[in-house]
Amino acid sequence: MKLSSWFLFICLPFSALAQQPQNAIQRAQQRTFTVATIPQPGEVLTLSQAIEQAIGKNYQIQINRSQEQIARNNFSKGNAGYLPSLLFNGNTSGNLQSFRQTYLDGLRPPQEVHGVFNRTTNLAMNLNYTVFNGYARSTTYTQLSQILQISSVTTRANIEATVASIATSYYDVVRQLQRLIAFSQALDISRERLELARANYEVGTRSKVDFLSAQVDYNTDSAALIAQEQSLRNAKTLLNTQLVREPLAEFAVRDTIIVRPNLELASLEQSLNTNNPLLVSAVLNRTIADLNVRLASAQQLPLVTAQTGYSYQLQDNQGGFGVSTGRTGSLNYLITASIPIFNGYNLKRQIQNARINTVIAKDQESNQRLQLQLALTQTFQAYQNSLKLLNLEVLNNQLANQNVDIAYDRYRIGNSTFVEFRDVQRNSIDAQTRLIEAEFNAKAAEIELLRLSSTISQELGQ
Numbered sequence: 001m002k003l004s005s006w007f008l009f010i011c012l013p014f015s016a017l018a019q020q021p022q023n024a025i026q027r028a029q030q031r032t033f034t035v036a037t038i039p040q041p042g043e044v045l046t047l048s049q050a051i052e053q054a055i056g057k058n059y060q061i062q063i064n065r066s067q068e069q070i071a072r073n074n075f076s077k078g079n080a081g082y083l084p085s086l087l088f089n090g091n092t093s094g095n096l097q098s099f100r101q102t103y104l105d106g107l108r109p110p111q112e113v114h115g116v117f118n119r120t121t122n123l124a125m126n127l128n129y130t131v132f133n134g135y136a137r138s139t140t141y142t143q144l145s146q147i148l149q150i151s152s153v154t155t156r157a158n159i160e161a162t163v164a165s166i167a168t169s170y171y172d173v174v175r176q177l178q179r180l181i182a183f184s185q186a187l188d189i190s191r192e193r194l195e196l197a198r199a200n201y202e203v204g205t206r207s208k209v210d211f212l213s214a215q216v217d218y219n220t221d222s223a224a225l226i227a228q229e230q231s232l233r234n235a236k237t238l239l240n241t242q243l244v245r246e247p248l249a250e251f252a253v254r255d256t257i258i259v260r261p262n263l264e265l266a267s268l269e270q271s272l273n274t275n276n277p278l279l280v281s282a283v284l285n286r287t288i289a290d291l292n293v294r295l296a297s298a299q300q301l302p303l304v305t306a307q308t309g310y311s312y313q314l315q316d317n318q319g320g321f322g323v324s325t326g327r328t329g330s331l332n333y334l335i336t337a338s339i340p341i342f343n344g345y346n347l348k349r350q351i352q353n354a355r356i357n358t359v360i361a362k363d364q365e366s367n368q369r370l371q372l373q374l375a376l377t378q379t380f381q382a383y384q385n386s387l388k389l390l391n392l393e394v395l396n397n398q399l400a401n402q403n404v405d406i407a408y409d410r411y412r413i414g415n416s417t418f419v420e421f422r423d424v425q426r427n428s429i430d431a432q433t434r435l436i437e438a439e440f441n442a443k444a445a446e447i448e449l450l451r452l453s454s455t456i457s458q459e460l461g462q
Contacts, residue, residue: 038181042250047170050243051460054166055159057244064155071144071151080141084129094119119316126309131335134301139294146291150284156454157277162242163460164451168444169239173253175440176232182432183225189404189425190218196412205414213418217425259442261387265380268453272376275454279372282365289361293354299340299347308333372452379448386442393435400431 055061077083100112130137197214200206237247273279308331315326340347407424410416450456 038177040177040250040252042252044254045251047167047255047460050170050239051163051166053243053245054162058158058162058242059244061155061158061162064151064158068148068151068155071148075141075144075148077141080144081130081133081137082141084127087126087128089124089126090122092119092121117316119314121314122311123313124309124311126307129306131304131306132301133303134298136295136298139291139298143288143291143295146284146288150281150288153277153281153284157281160277160451160454160456163456164447166239166242167447167456167460169235169242170253170255171257171440171443171447173232173235173239174255174257175436176228176235177253178257178436178439179433180225180228180232182429182436183221183228185432186425186429187218187221187225189408190214190221193408193418193421193425194218197418210418213422217418217422257439257443259387259390259439260446263380263383263446263449265377268376268380268449269373271453271455272372273369276372276452277454279365279368282361282368286358286361286365289354289358293351293358296347296351296354299350302337302339304335304337306333306335376449376452379445379452383442383445383449386438386445390435390438390442393431393438397431397435400428404428 095118097116097118098114099116100110102110194211194214194217197206197211201208201211236251240247240249240251310329310331312330313326313328315328317325403424407416407421410421447456450459
């Protein structure tokens with residue numbers, strides 16, 4: 001009986017080990033969902049759909065489009081002063097009188113009248129036209145054209161910024177989902193380890209410390225998974241807000257983060273110098289500053305205006321004296337020429353200030369160009385560095401997964417401690433999260449490069 005008890009004691013651990021899966025880590029990895037298979041509530045939302053919704057509903061873009069429409073309405077020959085103004089005036093006045101009159105000569109008897117109605121009606125049509133105003137008309141019309149272009153460019157800049165923001169937020173949702181999958185896989189591995197530690201503890205081949213440590217690590221991974229679920233919800237809430245819809249609306253994503261590895265700095269710089277809306281706006285502002293100099297200088301030249309009109313007057317006098325009825329029509333005209341001679345040097349000051357503003361506008365354009373080139377260079381360097389890190393993290397993740405598999409087999413047969421296995425597992429989790437972060441950072445840098453070069457709308461299919 002004693003010999004059989006010892007035999008049973010020796011065989012049970014090997015029996016327990018034999019019941020454990022030889023490929024538990026692989027099985028846990030196989031159970032792990034991917035972005036394409038993980039259950040998600042709500043309909044699938046693609047990046048192109050998100051961008052389309054954002055552009056259609058974004059309040060700032062709607063404001064910009066309304067402002068652009070105002071600038072388009074203002075861009076007219078009438079607003080620039082090319083067309084005459086035609087004004088019609090009409091008035092009529094009347095009174096009801098009662099009077100008694102006596103005469104000095106005494107030859108006529110006194111006259112007394114009650115309820116006498118008198119009426120006077122005036123009608124006039126006046127035409128005003130500026131014949132010459134120092135070429136201010138053509139300058140103003142050109143300036144209105146530039147303002148319209150600035151408004152259009154501002155709208156495009158906000159659209160491109162919105163597209164970049166939506167793309168970054170969308171891929172952040174993908175990133176948080178990938179992290180959730182990684183933490184879920186880590187929890188599955190911890191569950192496999194916990195089951196193994198429980199079985200070993202029950203047969204007496206492992207201490208209770210090993211089992212309790214496995215339970216603590218399992219709980220730690222469970223808490224990390226819960227926290228990551230909240231991070232995913234936060235990312236979705238932010239994207240919903242940017243799409244101007246219910247913050248808690250559910251949706252699913254199926255896309256993965258795929259980074260373009262072939263962006264070139266030279267082509268990006270060329271596109272930036274040609275198309276970037278902030279730079280285009282700076283160039284247009286400099287043009288407007290030049291036009292303001294012409295407008296100020298135009299005040300030095302003569303101003304010639306012409307007026308013509310026709311007036312008609314109707315009188316109806318029932319008072320019994322003076323004109324009884326009358327009708328008068330007249331055609332009049334007026335040509336005025338004014339030449340500025342001296343106004344306290346104010347005109348000279350205005351011209352000087354306008355010229356200084358042209359220097360300011362030129363410096364602002366140069367500064368804007370410098371800042372954009374700096375941003376492009378720094379972002380491109382970050383993009384290249386992210387690609388290098390991405391390639392490195394892909395290899396590290398493969399090695400970490402293999403290391404976990406080996407470490408689990410060593411832990412299962414008792415060749416390593418739970419501390420060693422946990423270190424390997426933690427390194428694997430860190431390698432996965434670094435890979436996910438490297439993918440997202442590279443994609444974010446790519447999106448920013450497309451925005452700076454003003455090619456983001458075309459690249460993302462909008």
